[in-house]
Amino acid sequence: MVAHRARLRPAVDGGTFLSTYLISCGGTGGHLSPGIALAEGLASRGHKATLLISQKRVDARLIEKYPDLNFVPIPGAPFTLQPGGFVKFIVSQTKGFFVSMKLVRTLKPAGIVGFGGFTTAAIIVAGRLRGVPVALHEANRVPGRAIRTLARFSRRVYLPPGINLPGLREGVIRHAGLPVRREITRLPREEACRLLGLDPSKKVLSIFGGSQGATVLNDWARRELPQLALEGIQLYCVTGLGKGMAEVQTLTAADRSKVTAVFSPFCDQVAALLSASDLVIGRAGAGSIAELIRCETPAIVLPYPHAADDHQRANAVWFEQQGAGLVIEQTKLPELTAAVFSLLRDDARRQSIRAHLNRLDHEATLTLILDDLENLNAGAKPAA
Numbered sequence: 140m141v142a143h144r145a146r147l148r149p150a151v152d153g154g155t156f157l158s159t160y161l162i163s164c165g166g167t168g169g170h171l172s173p174g175i176a177l178a179e180g181l182a183s184r185g186h187k188a189t190l191l192i193s194q195k196r197v198d199a200r201l202i203e204k205y206p207d208l209n210f211v212p213i214p215g216a217p218f219t220l221q222p223g224g225f226v227k228f229i230v231s232q233t234k235g236f237f238v239s240m241k242l243v244r245t246l247k248p249a250g251i252v253g254f255g256g257f258t259t260a261a262i263i264v265a266g267r268l269r270g271v272p273v274a275l276h277e278a279n280r281v282p283g284r285a286i287r288t289l290a291r292f293s294r295r296v297y298l299p300p301g302i303n304l305p306g307l308r309e310g311v312i313r314h315a316g317l318p319v320r321r322e323i324t325r326l327p328r329e330e331a332c333r334l335l336g337l338d339p340s341k342k343v344l345s346i347f348g349g350s351q352g353a354t355v356l357n358d359w360a361r362r363e364l365p366q367l368a369l370e371g372i373q374l375y376c377v378t379g380l381g382k383g384m385a386e387v388q389t390l391t392a393a394d395r396s397k398v399t400a401v402f403s404p405f406c407d408q409v410a411a412l413l414s415a416s417d418l419v420i421g422r423a424g425a426g427s428i429a430e431l432i433r434c435e436t437p438a439i440v441l442p443y444p445h446a447a448d449d450h451q452r453a454n455a456v457w458f459e460q461q462g463a464g465l466v467i468e469q470t471k472l473p474e475l476t477a478a479v480f481s482l483l484r485d486d487a488r489r490q491s492i493r494a495h496l497n498r499l500d501h502e503a504t505l506t507l508i509l510d511d512l513e514n515l516n517a518g519a520k521p522a523a
């Protein structure tokens with residue numbers, strides 16, 4: 140670890156901390172979760188972070204669990220060329236820019252990190268104008284529009300291993316995975332099942348369709364529930380906010396034992412969910428994949444077909460190439476049921492997937508980014 144060479148700044152609450160960082164990470168769980176992970180890492184090194192988030196419901200829900208972190212919602216809307224949407228984009232980005240300028244002026248950050256998405260542009264431009272070192276993080280295996288546009292303003296661009304962005308100055312790109320929140324770690328299965336109200340002696344299948352949930356996967360789960368229950372397989376389906384009510388059902392298996400099925404709009408216990416699950420069916424969001432790797436949970440992923448530049452397919456292909464999971468295209472949904480039962484019956488196959496997950500990066504990403512940010516800061520001129 141690099142020594143704490145960062146400048147000492149007075150804390151707003153009267154204590155002292157090394158430096159303040161601004162982290163722009165709003166809009167989806169896939170942006171917010173790594174932002175939280177970075178803020179946790181900075182705090183562990185004595186720094187302070189303010190996280191800029193969107194005004195979307197999913198952001199508000201996800202941050203409930205982190206009362207000790209400092210979140211600031213800022214205006215912003217996704218880019219679109221549709222007339223009404225484009226005007227909204229311009230107006231909200233302009234507002235976001237003025238809020239960002241004020242934040243940079245008052246907080247005097249030592250660095251700004253943007254995780255992409257529509258909340259990132261304003262703060263990166265504001266930081267750049269005020270001479271603050273700015274860094275971008277791309278989680279996906281196809282860099283998004285915000286990252287592609289803003290990369291030339293940035294001192295660092297963190298990209299997934301093997302991915303490049305042409306035209307950047309030498310030394311700007313660093314290869315790093317997605318930082319994962321501290322709490323996401325593999326728990327003993329019995330404990331995880333207990334936390335979720337499940338029976339550890341029975342298999343657990345989870346549906347985890349990213350931060351918004353996935354309607355096709357929810358529908359599949361409801362359709363297949365009788366058959367799953369008959370085989371004694373418990374179901375934990377995270378439906379997504381606004382996609383159904385919380386519900387617990389008790390069904391009967393072929394051997395007359397009771398089988399639980401849980402439907403929940405949001406999950407606050409992702410580590411327990413992934414640790415209890417014998418198999419997860421999910422999307423191929425970078426956050427989900429990083430957390431499946433961290434908890435070593437076998438999964439079948441169905442890339443969201445409308446993701447920008449088809450980036451979920453690229454994530455999924457990489458995941459499968461590592462032997463870390465299986466991919467089924469959404470157009471081949473009818474194949475899912477057979478694949479699920481086959482994998483749940485095949486303990487050796489799931490064990491082999493776990494072995495592949497185990498050899499993938501677990502901890503190094505966050506350390507790499509923290510070291511690098513501290514180095515950047517140490518070499519930086521004081522913010523204007």
Ligand SMILES: CC(=O)N[C@H]1[C@@H](OP(=O)(O)OP(=O)(O)OC[C@H]2O[C@@H](n3ccc(=O)[nH]c3=O)[C@H](O)[C@@H]2O)O[C@H](CO)[C@@H](O)[C@@H]1O
Nearest residue numbers: 167168169172278349350351405406409424425426427446
């Ligand atoms: C539709 C779409 O374009 N989704 C994108 C979005 O992912 P999206 O936010 O949909 O999903 P991800 O899988 O990347 O991340 C979800 C995050 O939310 C957390 N979570 C989710 C549900 C829940 O109930 N509780 C909870 O805590 C997960 O633990 C995870 O940390 O950003 C990702 C990162 O750029 C992209 O890879 C995805 O393609």
